Amino acid sequence: MRIVHPLAWAACALVASLAVLSGAAKAEDQAIVMKVSVPTINDTLHHYAQIFAAAVEKDSHGRIKGEVYPASQLGSIPRQIEGVQFGSIQAVALPPEFCVGIDERFEVLTAPALVSSMRQAEAVAADPAVQKLMLGLGANKGLHGVGLFIATPSSIVSREPIRHLADFKGKKIRVFTSDFQKVSLERLGATPVAMTLGDVLPAIQQGAIDGALAGMPVYTTMHYVDAAKYVTETGQPFIFLIAEVSQKWYASLPKDLQAIIDKDGAAMARQNYKFAVDFLKKATKDWVTEGGELISLPPDEQSAMMETLASVGQDISKPKPQLAAAYKIVTDSARMHATR
Numbered sequence: 001m002r003i004v005h006p007l008a009w010a011a012c013a014l015v016a017s018l019a020v021l022s023g024a025a026k027a028e029d030q031a032i033v034m035k036v037s038v039p040t041i042n043d044t045l046h047h048y049a050q051i052f053a054a055a056v057e058k059d060s061h062g063r064i065k066g067e068v069y070p071a072s073q074l075g076s077i078p079r080q081i082e083g084v085q086f087g088s089i090q091a092v093a094l095p096p097e098f099c100v101g102i103d104e105r106f107e108v109l110t111a112p113a114l115v116s117s118m119r120q121a122e123a124v125a126a127d128p129a130v131q132k133l134m135l136g137l138g139a140n141k142g143l144h145g146v147g148l149f150i151a152t153p154s155s156i157v158s159r160e161p162i163r164h165l166a167d168f169k170g171k172k173i174r175v176f177t178s179d180f181q182k183v184s185l186e187r188l189g190a191t192p193v194a195m196t197l198g199d200v201l202p203a204i205q206q207g208a209i210d211g212a213l214a215g216m217p218v219y220t221t222m223h224y225v226d227a228a229k230y231v232t233e234t235g236q237p238f239i240f241l242i243a244e245v246s247q248k249w250y251a252s253l254p255k256d257l258q259a260i261i262d263k264d265g266a267a268m269a270r271q272n273y274k275f276a277v278d279f280l281k282k283a284t285k286d287w288v289t290e291g292g293e294l295i296s297l298p299p300d301e302q303s304a305m306m307e308t309l310a311s312v313g314q315d316i317s318k319p320k321p322q323l324a325a326a327y328k329i330v331t332d333s334a335r336m337h338a339t340r
Contacts (some may be wrong), residue, residue, distance in 0.1 A: 002146075003054045003182035003240050004181070005337050007010050007156045008067075009234070011332075025052070030332070031061060031062055031063060031064065031065040031259045032064045032065065032066075032257070032322045033065050033067060033090070033091050034048045034053065034056060034064050034065065034066050034067065034090040034091060034245075034249075034254070035067050035069060035074070035078045035091070036052065036053050036066060036067065036068045036069065036090070036091040036092070036093065037069045037072075037074045037075075037083070037084075037088050037089050037091070037092045037093075037148055038050075038068070038069070038070050038071075038093050038094065039054050039071070039072045039075070039077050039080070039094055039196070039197045039198065039221075040070060040071065040094070040197065040217075040218060040221065041071040041221060042070070042221045043071040043217040043218065043276060043279065043283075044151045044152065044217055044223050044241070044272065044276040044279050044280075045076060045093055045094070045151060045241055046070045046273060047073045047275050047279070048070070048093055048147070048241065048243065048268060048272045049068045049070070049093050049151065049271065050068055050264060051268045051271065052066070052091075052093075052138045052147070052243065052264060052268040053066025053067065053068050053286070054066060055264040055268055056064070056255055056260055056264050058163075059193075059260045059263075059264060060257055060260050062140065063257065064260075064261075066255060069285075069309060070206075072197070072198050074089055076196050076198055077094060077098050077196040077197065077198075077297030078098075078101075078196065080085050080092045080094070081094075081098065081102070081244075083098060084142065084143060084245065084246045084247075084307070085141060085142030085232065085245055085246070086142065086246075086247040086248070087245075087246045087249045088140075089245050089246065090245060091146075091243065091244065091245045091246070092241065092243070092244055093153075093200055093242065093243040093244075093302075094241065094243055095110070095149070095175045095176055095203065095240065095241055096109060096134060096148075096240060096241070096242040097109075097177055097178040097180075097181075098108075098144070098176060098177055098196070098277050099137070099138060099242075099244075100178060100179075101178050102115060102137070102138045102141045103137045103141070104141065104179075104320065104322070104323055105133070105137055105168070105322060105323055105326040106134075106137055106138070106242075107176075107177075107180055108133075108134075108180075108240075108313075108317070108323065108326045108327050108329075108330050109124075109130075109134070109155075109237075109240040109330060110176065110178045110180045110181055110239075110240070110329060111138045111180045111301060111312065111316075111317075111327065111330070111331075112180065112181075112184045112236045112237045112238045112306075112309035112310070112312050112313065113236060113306055113309050113310045113312075113313070114162070114236075114237060114238065114313065114331065114334050115238050116148060116235070116263040116338075117237075118152075118273075118276070119258045120189075120334065120338060121238045121240070121300070122149070122273050123151040123215070123333075123337035124334055124337055125148045125149050125150050125240060125269070125331065126148075126269075127266055127333040127336075127337070129328055129329055129332075129333060130148070130333050133149055133329050134148050134242060134331075135147075135242075135324055138244065139247065142246065142247045142248060143245075143247055144244065144245045144246070144247045144250045145242060145243070145244055146243050146245055146261060146262055146264075146265025147239070147242065147243035147266055147267065147268060147269035148240065148242050148243075148320075149240070149241050149269040149272050149273065149276070149316075150238060150239075150240055150241070150254070150271055150273065150276060151215055151238075151239045151240065151241050151276055152215035152216060152238070152239050152276065153215070153216055153233075153235045153236070153238050153239070153280075154213050154214060154215055154233055154235075154236065154237055154238065154239050155213075155214070155215065155216060155231050155232060155233045155235070155236075156173060156210075156211050156212070156213055156231065156232045156234060157214065157224050157228050157229055157230065157237070158171070158173075158210055158211030158230045158232065159204060159207070159211060159227070159228045159230070160210065160230065161230040161293070161295060162211070162230065162232040162295065163232070163295055163297070164282070164297065164298070164301060165188065165297065165301045165304060165305060167186040167189075168189045168190045168191075169189070170191070170209060171189075171190045171191065171192045171210040172190065172193055172209045172210045172211075173185050173191070173192055173193065173209065173210065173211050173212060174192075174193050174194075174195045174200050174203065174209050174211070174212035174213060174214075175192040175193065175194055175195075175213050176194070176213070178194075180279060180312055181213060181237065181314060181318060182194070183312050183315070183316060184236075184237070184312050185213070185310050187308050187312065187327070188305065188308065195266065197210070197214075197218070200212050200214070200223060201222060201227060204224070204227045204228050205227045210308075211228060212228075214239075215280075216231065216280060216283045216284050216287060217279055217280060217283040219231060219287060219292070220283040220286045220287055221283070221288055223290075224285065224292075225290045225291055229291060229292045229293055230292070230293050230295060231261070231287060231292060231294055231295065232295045232296075232297065233294060233295065233296055234297070234302075234305065236305075236306070236309060239259055242309050243265050243269065245261060245265070249327040259300075280315055292332050313327055313331070314327070319326075
């Protein structure tokens with residue numbers, strides 16, 4: 001029997017340890033990067049991106065490394081969507097109507113008078129029928145939906161106060177890329193201007209537009225009060241958010257990692273609800289503290305506005321069979337959860 005000197009054993013052990021450490025380092029270097037892009041910062045959308053990326057990294061035991069890029073760091077909203085389609089960006093979270101160029105049904109949740117409370121909106125977002133519809137859109141165009149959730153009711157921020165319905169007339173108001181929003185503003189006498197988020201504040205500052213449709217959390221985190229201090233709380237439409245991952249990237253993952261992406265995308269969407277509610281309250285309070293003014297239309301005019309907008313969704317979707325079918329799914333869900 002050959003006898004090995006103790007020093008030789010020690011040397012062998014050291015070599016083995018170094019090999020293990022080297023292998024671990026290489027495994028870490030080979031972690032799959034998941035870049036998550038969002039157009040906003042320090043708000044509900046950004047929070048979702050952070051908890052989604054963290055959950056995936058944790059549940060994959062570091063095999064996927066999450067990186068979050070807020071405030072359109074990876075390009076304008078159209079560029080972010082294209083990046084996900086082509087695989088250079090692995091995930092994006094944003095209002096679904098910005099994907100309307102891919103499939104017109106992406107805008108269906110922005111129909112006015114669809115929901116009237118955050119709780120009802122969250123119930124609609126969690127409805128299996130609505131999720132099947134929304135998360136399945138774009139599957140043949142490079143998108144794989146993983147999460148659907150609510151952000152906030154929308155409102156109108158403006159350079160001059162909008163205190164009455166008549167004050168909408170002639171105003172140039174930014175809207176998302178959505179016919180539902182465009183027609184809604186037209187019926188109120190305003191001129192809708194479709195614009196991505198990064199261009200809105202400069203346009204208000206320069207006087208290119210008179211105001212914008214968005215949500216209170218955006219106004220506070222991006223300091224709109226310096227350019228437009230009036231917010232008219234119309235409460236319509238509610239702003240939903242969707243998380244999409246690159247179908248090309250997703251298909252390249254092993255099945256267990258795909259399952260983690262799907263599970264965490266959905267779970268974090270539900271977990272995000274409390275943050276959205278709390279953040280909306282804080283943002284509303286901060287707006288006033290920073291010198292902004294909150295305006296409500298007189299009750300009779302708010303009711304008149306809702307009557308004017310109530311038929312927008314049906315009028316737009318009726319001539320388009322696919323859009324009409326999608327509109328029926330979301331309106332059926334909204335009615336089912338109307339007591340919430």
